[in-house]
Amino acid sequence: MTLAVQLPQAGLRRYGSLLSPMAWSALAVAAAVVLLSVFAPILAPYDPDYVDLNNVLAGPGAQHLLGTDALGRDLLSRLMYGGRTSLLGPTIVVIGSTVLGLLLGLVAGWSEGWLGKVLGRVFDLLFAFPALLMAMLAIALFGKGLLAPILAMTIAYVPYVARLAQSLVVAERSRPYVQAYRVLGFRTPWVVLGRVLPNLIPTVGAQSTLNFGYVLADLAALSFIGLGVQPPTSDWGAMIEESRGALLGGYILPAFWPALVVVLVVVAVNVIGEELSDRIGGKLS
Amino acid sequence: MVVMDQAQAPAPPRGPGKRAANRAAAFIAKKVLALIVTLLVASLAVFFSRFLVPGDPARFLLRGRSPKPEALEEITRQFGLDKPAWEQYLNWLGGILHGDWGRSLTYRQDVSDVLLGRLPTTLQLVALAAVFITVLGLFAGILASLNKGFSDRFILITLTAAGAVPPFVAAIALVALFSVGLGWFPSFGSGDGGWDRIWHLTLPALALGITYIAMVARVTRSSMNEQLLREHVEVATSRGLTRGSVVARHVLRNALGPILTVSGVLVAGLLVSSAIIERTFGLSGIGQLLVQSIDRLDFAVVQAIVMVVVAAFVLVNTVVDLIQPLIDPRIAAGTESR
Numbered sequence: 001m002t003l004a005v006q007l008p009q010a011g012l013r014r015y016g017s018l019l020s021p022m023a024w025s026a027l028a029v030a031a032a033v034v035l036l037s038v039f040a041p042i043l044a045p046y047d048p049d050y051v052d053l054n055n056v057l058a059g060p061g062a063q064h065l066l067g068t069d070a071l072g073r074d075l076l077s078r079l080m081y082g083g084r085t086s087l088l089g090p091t092i093v094v095i096g097s098t099v100l101g102l103l104l105g106l107v108a109g110w111s112e113g114w115l116g117k118v119l120g121r122v123f124d125l126l127f128a129f130p131a132l133l134m135a136m137l138a139i140a141l142f143g144k145g146l147l148a149p150i151l152a153m154t155i156a157y158v159p160y161v162a163r164l165a166q167s168l169v170v171a172e173r174s175r176p177y178v179q180a181y182r183v184l185g186f187r188t189p190w191v192v193l194g195r196v197l198p199n200l201i202p203t204v205g206a207q208s209t210l211n212f213g214y215v216l217a218d219l220a221a222l223s224f225i226g227l228g229v230q231p232p233t234s235d236w237g238a239m240i241e242e243s244r245g246a247l248l249g250g251y252i253l254p255a256f257w258p259a260l261v262v263v264l265v266v267v268a269v270n271v272i273g274e275e276l277s278d279r280i281g282g283k284l285s
Numbered sequence: 286m287v288v289m290d291q292a293q294a295p296a297p298p299r300g301p302g303k304r305a306a307n308r309a310a311a312f313i314a315k316k317v318l319a320l321i322v323t324l325l326v327a328s329l330a331v332f333f334s335r336f337l338v339p340g341d342p343a344r345f346l347l348r349g350r351s352p353k354p355e356a357l358e359e360i361t362r363q364f365g366l367d368k369p370a371w372e373q374y375l376n377w378l379g380g381i382l383h384g385d386w387g388r389s390l391t392y393r394q395d396v397s398d399v400l401l402g403r404l405p406t407t408l409q410l411v412a413l414a415a416v417f418i419t420v421l422g423l424f425a426g427i428l429a430s431l432n433k434g435f436s437d438r439f440i441l442i443t444l445t446a447a448g449a450v451p452p453f454v455a456a457i458a459l460v461a462l463f464s465v466g467l468g469w470f471p472s473f474g475s476g477d478g479g480w481d482r483i484w485h486l487t488l489p490a491l492a493l494g495i496t497y498i499a500m501v502a503r504v505t506r507s508s509m510n511e512q513l514l515r516e517h518v519e520v521a522t523s524r525g526l527t528r529g530s531v532v533a534r535h536v537l538r539n540a541l542g543p544i545l546t547v548s549g550v551l552v553a554g555l556l557v558s559s560a561i562i563e564r565t566f567g568l569s570g571i572g573q574l575l576v577q578s579i580d581r582l583d584f585a586v587v588q589a590i591v592m593v594v595v596a597a598f599v600l601v602n603t604v605v606d607l608i609q610p611l612i613d614p615r616i617a618a619g620t621e622s623r
Contacts, residue, residue, distance in 0.1 A: 125326055128595050128602075132557045137331075140579045140587040141338050217451035221561050224453045225576050240457055248472065252461050259454045266449040 019275060026271035033265055037083025046074035048081040048234045057251050069239075069254040070246045079257055082234040085146065086223075086262075090215040092150050097157035098208045102200065104158065105165025106192055110173065120166065123159035131156035132218045139227050146229055149222055157211050164207050168200050202280045209273035213266040220262055236262050313607060320603045327595045328381070331588055332374050342366050348582045350390065363388060381592070387585040391578065396589045400571060406475055407570030409482065410563070411555045413490035414497075418551070422498045423544075426505025430513065431532065441506070448499030452558045456492035456565045463488060473567040489566045493558055497551050504547055508540035515539075541612055549605050553598035 052072035108119035138152035220237030222228035229235035243254035386396035429440040464472035476485035560572035578586035
């Protein structure tokens with residue numbers, strides 16, 4: 001009987017087999033959008049707020065690659081600058097909720113007594129507040145803009161990470177390596193932060209990647225209804241709102257481009273997140 | 286004779302039956318208690334959120350309006366701002382339980398009246414979206430699960446894409462295609478009653494439901510795929526039952542559990558997203574009322590709507606928890622593992 005052992009492929013090809021072609025294209029799309037947004041000041045052909053009333057609702061052409069909006073502003077430039085606000089919000093929310101959620105999840109999962117139970121109840125309760133609702137309540141309290149919804153959604157997404165981290169820690173706690181460290185007398189903070197935490201990162205990372213897409217969509221929706229990013233700052237959601245008049249008049253492109261970018265980014269992020277969670281084999285809700 | 290017969294008849298096996306009834310009662314009591322506790326804590330969070338705003342509460346509540354002395358006095362009296370925080374909360378909670386939800390500054394009306402006037406539109410919209418979600422979601426999920434190979438992959442990719450379309454983008458796309466392009470559906474207003482209402486609500490309901498159509502379809506698909514591999518399905522097929530009856534009675538029924546589980550999230554999501562959809566389509570429901578009240582700094586209304594949505598979410602989750610054992614008796618028996 002022969003045992004088939006799959007050896008890792010050599011060199012760069014190993015990275016090729018790490019992800020599916022689908023995930024590779026998703027990664028490429030996400031990377032392209034991020035780069036175009038980050039380097040917008042260098043790459044954008046026009047000032048995003050430059051109004052050219054002689055060139056209103058122009059179609060795609062050599063001068064304006066994607067056309068112009070109802071005020072003659074260059075759509076490509078607005079999309080690139082809009083990406084800066086549209087991607088910044090979800091990035092802050094995901095980093096904040098991941099760090100907070102990991103910490104709370106570690107504490108909740110490690111403490112066997114009342115603290116874990118109480119934290120579990122708090123997570124349960126936070127689930128009852130949908131992120132978008134919490135963001136709207138925060139805007140009602142602290143005013144329009146990005147700051148209030150970003151803070152509210154960071155809190156709203158903490159239980160998604162914390163609950164997952166908690167269940168993972170509970171599973172890790174009884175594994176032999178943790179027992180061994182405990183028997184050997186290593187200090188708890190060192191074991192938890194140095195040895196248990198790294199094992200949570202892949203699964204939690206997959207969940208946080210998926211969260212990024214949801215947050216992006218929700219923040220864009222808030223800007224769309226005029227509660228988030230305020231004009232004239234360009235933002236994908238706000239751009240769609242600004243284009244509604246043109247849309248009803250039959251000019252689809254000014255609304256189409258930002259809508260396409262939002263959907264592309266969310267699909268790309270979802271594909272990457274699901275690929276990650278499939279790789280890990282952990283089941284995410 | 287007859288009486289004796291009855292007396293001599295063996296007593297029905299009351300012991301186990303009674304125990305089961307007791308266990309069911311305890312289960313229901315536990316869930317209802319959890320519901321009340323959750324609602325109370327949620328009401329605390331919603332009420333005391335106002336205290337996060339630094340400064341004079343009367344001026345906060347009157348933002349955007351002229352802070353005349355008599356207005357400040359009225360708002361102080363109305364909200365009981367001169368009383369301690371706990372008393373304010375208890376008054377507010379007591380008011381809510383008695384149907385007194387405070388007064389709207391914008392409409393100069395009781396919040397409950399404003400809400401009740403807007404509620405039918407939102408309920409109709411959410412109901413129609415729920416119909417679309419159930420019918421289209423189940424249909425796409427069953428179709429994907431029963432057809433292997435190309436069509437399964439095609440449906441799955443379509444679902445992944447559809448699930449990533451935010452409701453407001455779907456709304457814009459549907460308006461562009463079916464209102465502006467084809468002219469089949471109106472893009473604004475809620476129409477008159479009856480069929481006209483449904484005709485006006487079709488696009489909004491589709492836009493509202495798209496994320497959840499994809500979600501329900503995906504859950505249905507994976508849940509059915511799991512069931513299709515189980516022995517009892519194989520037995521049913523080998524007994525010669527038709528494909529249709531196997532799917533309907535042995536696969537779908539067992540697959541319903543996970544689908545039902547997501548319905549709490551679904552209802553809350555629909556209510557919140559209706560804020561965006563109602564605004565886009567010019568429907569005067571509580572969603573648009575929420576956005577307008579945030580816009581016009583009418584905090585009493587915002588607070589009331591947030592509480593209604595949270596309560597709806599918690600309530601639906603409790604109902605789902607209570608229904609689950611009827612569909613899957615193993616849950617009642619306390620063996621949730623599958």
